[in-house]
Amino acid sequence: MAATAPVITLHALKSSCSSCSLRELCLPMGLTSEEVEQVDHLVAARRRVRSGATLYRAGDAFGSLYAVRSGFFKSMVLSDDGRDQVTGFHMAGEILGMDGIGTEKHACSIVALEDSEVCIIPFPRLEEISAKIRGLQRQFHRLMSREIVRDQGVMLLLGSMRAEERVAAFLLNLSQRFLARGYSPSDFNLRMTREEIGSYLGIKLETVSRVFSKFQEGRLVEVKQKHIRILDVVGLKGLTGKEAC
Amino acid sequence: MAATAPVITLHALKSSCSSCSLRELCLPMGLTSEEVEQVDHLVAARRRVRSGATLYRAGDAFGSLYAVRSGFFKSMVLSDDGRDQVTGFHMAGEILGMDGIGTEKHACSIVALEDSEVCIIPFPRLEEISAKIRGLQRQFHRLMSREIVRDQGVMLLLGSMRAEERVAAFLLNLSQRFLARGYSPSDFNLRMTREEIGSYLGIKLETVSRVFSKFQEGRLVEVKQKHIRILDVVGLKGLTGKEAC
DNA sequence: CGTTGCGTTGAATAAGGTCAAATAGAGTGG
DNA sequence: CCACTCTATTTGACCTTATTCAACGCAACG
Numbered sequence: 001m002a003a004t005a006p007v008i009t010l011h012a013l014k015s016s017c018s019s020c021s022l023r024e025l026c027l028p029m030g031l032t033s034e035e036v037e038q039v040d041h042l043v044a045a046r047r048r049v050r051s052g053a054t055l056y057r058a059g060d061a062f063g064s065l066y067a068v069r070s071g072f073f074k075s076m077v078l079s080d081d082g083r084d085q086v087t088g089f090h091m092a093g094e095i096l097g098m099d100g101i102g103t104e105k106h107a108c109s110i111v112a113l114e115d116s117e118v119c120i121i122p123f124p125r126l127e128e129i130s131a132k133i134r135g136l137q138r139q140f141h142r143l144m145s146r147e148i149v150r151d152q153g154v155m156l157l158l159g160s161m162r163a164e165e166r167v168a169a170f171l172l173n174l175s176q177r178f179l180a181r182g183y184s185p186s187d188f189n190l191r192m193t194r195e196e197i198g199s200y201l202g203i204k205l206e207t208v209s210r211v212f213s214k215f216q217e218g219r220l221v222e223v224k225q226k227h228i229r230i231l232d233v234v235g236l237k238g239l240t241g242k243e244a245c
Numbered sequence: 246m247a248a249t250a251p252v253i254t255l256h257a258l259k260s261s262c263s264s265c266s267l268r269e270l271c272l273p274m275g276l277t278s279e280e281v282e283q284v285d286h287l288v289a290a291r292r293r294v295r296s297g298a299t300l301y302r303a304g305d306a307f308g309s310l311y312a313v314r315s316g317f318f319k320s321m322v323l324s325d326d327g328r329d330q331v332t333g334f335h336m337a338g339e340i341l342g343m344d345g346i347g348t349e350k351h352a353c354s355i356v357a358l359e360d361s362e363v364c365i366i367p368f369p370r371l372e373e374i375s376a377k378i379r380g381l382q383r384q385f386h387r388l389m390s391r392e393i394v395r396d397q398g399v400m401l402l403l404g405s406m407r408a409e410e411r412v413a414a415f416l417l418n419l420s421q422r423f424l425a426r427g428y429s430p431s432d433f434n435l436r437m438t439r440e441e442i443g444s445y446l447g448i449k450l451e452t453v454s455r456v457f458s459k460f461q462e463g464r465l466v467e468v469k470q471k472h473i474r475i476l477d478v479v480g481l482k483g484l485t486g487k488e489a490c
Numbered sequence: 491c492g493t494t495g496c497g498t499t500g501a502a503t504a505a506g507g508t509c510a511a512a513t514a515g516a517g518t519g520g
Numbered sequence: 521c522c523a524c525t526c527t528a529t530t531t532g533a534c535c536t537t538a539t540t541c542a543a544c545g546c547a548a549c550g
Binding site: 077079083084085086087098103131132137144145147148149152153155158160199201240 | 330345372376400404406444
Binding site for chain 4: 207
């Protein structure tokens with residue numbers, strides 16, 4: 001296992017939070033430029049993760065958080081009997097690893113779905129510095145809280161929506177996240193397989209495929225393998241709930 | 246709405262974290278007695294919440310966390326179209342309100358399922374003090390992280406288990422939490438209705454009822470309305486996954 | 491140009507949902 | 521204390537949805 005192989009020190013690369021286009025989505029969000037400079041020192045190194053490789057595995061010792069610099073990840077939890085469940089998809093600017101803080105061991109596994117890069121944030125140093133920089137402390141707490149809220153949203157989806165609603169909600173969520181990162185919200189490539197989508201949504205891959213086909217018939221989206229073009233946002237939103245209004 | 250009516254200052258009641266039997270489950274966990282004393286000052290007041298009353302509602306402004314002193318709560322999120330989903334049940338020692346940190350507004354609602362009492366922890370003061378007391382900072386981060394991990398566990402349940410497995414997992418989870426609080430793990434009263442259980446588990450109340458009946462036939466549990474007696478823990482565990490092993 | 495993995499589609503089946511009716515308690519007012 | 525209400529729960533019959541199993545198509549790749 002070459003799990004920790006490609007680690008690059010940050011300064012050698014002359015790139016930092018201060019100049020990172022993602023800082024508005026990430027940990028330095030809302031900090032003064034002075035403070036951001038301190039956060040720069042926090043981010044010790046970067047790590048490349050090849051498509052299909054694992055950033056960390058459930059059970060691994062926890063030591064750092066990771067900020068996604070580029071690429072795309074899935075997180076998954078394993079049940080005792082071997083079944084697994086995709087619990088999220090993660091893109092640039094998002095923080096990974098918070099599942100490990102509670103027990104010092106990671107509770108889920110993170111796998112890259114395309115060649116990716118993360119910033120390594122040693123957690124003890126984050127705690128140390130966030131105790132000094134009020135804004136950093138706040139932002140870190142905000143991020144953890146949002147993760148909780150996000151998970152509750154997924155619980156709502158898994159607990160009370162039907163297959164079509166789930167898929168519609170999934171596409172709209174992706175769309176919005178691409179938009180927030182400056183990509184087209186209506187035209188994008190899925191990085192994950194039908195099976196991974198199905199696992200995330202609590203349905204089978206065949207059902208995902210059927211729903212895609214149905215949406216295509218209904219001229220809501222255009223699906224060509226992994227490429228998605230959203231044709232009717234309003235129509236999709238209409239499916240996720242507010243049917244009658 | 247008398248939402249904030251019964252607030253009692255803590256010192257008047259001469260009860261504090263230092264003397265609280267729940268401190269090993271709660272925020273002061275792992276602190277020195279000196280530090281616990283500082284946390285005592287943090288907890289400004291207590292609030293009683295009658296059965297059926299709301300601690301806070303989705304959309305309410307966020308200002309404090311709440312430590313459950315006694316009683317039983319459910320948390321629920323609402324979808325745009327009015328459906329709701331129970332996202333958790335909460336008992337003594339647990340911290341509520343972390344969903345509000347990210348946006349300054351609560352994302353879910355908390356309702357008492359029996360007469361209950363919470364300690365009010367003003368969040369700005371928690372941030373302030375936790376910046377000074379390293380152990381408190383750590384414990385708070387641990388608690389948030391555990392909440393994330395807990396939610397991932399629920400996602401696994403909702404995404405990949407069948408009705409019987411869900412109910413078995415639910416009963417075992419409750420059992421374990423009662424045990425951790427010194428109550429019988431095999432003999433307890435449900436505080437929630439079948440409908441609330443069903444909402445939490447992503448199944449209908451009739452299904453919950455049928456599964457209970459089936460478990461009873463199989464001599465796994467004894468169900469008398471709200472009273473549960475677990476007869477065969479191993480059998481229940483066998484249902485939640487590791488069928489074949 | 492066959493192999494391999496991923497995706498689509500169809501038919502049969504099972505799981506759980508829906509609707510409806512019967513029952514059981516808990517609490518209330520007489 | 522008893523009859524009465526109200527709500528929660530149980531159970532049955534039927535129906536819908538999604539799963540399962542299987543076959544086939546397609547695209548990338550050696």
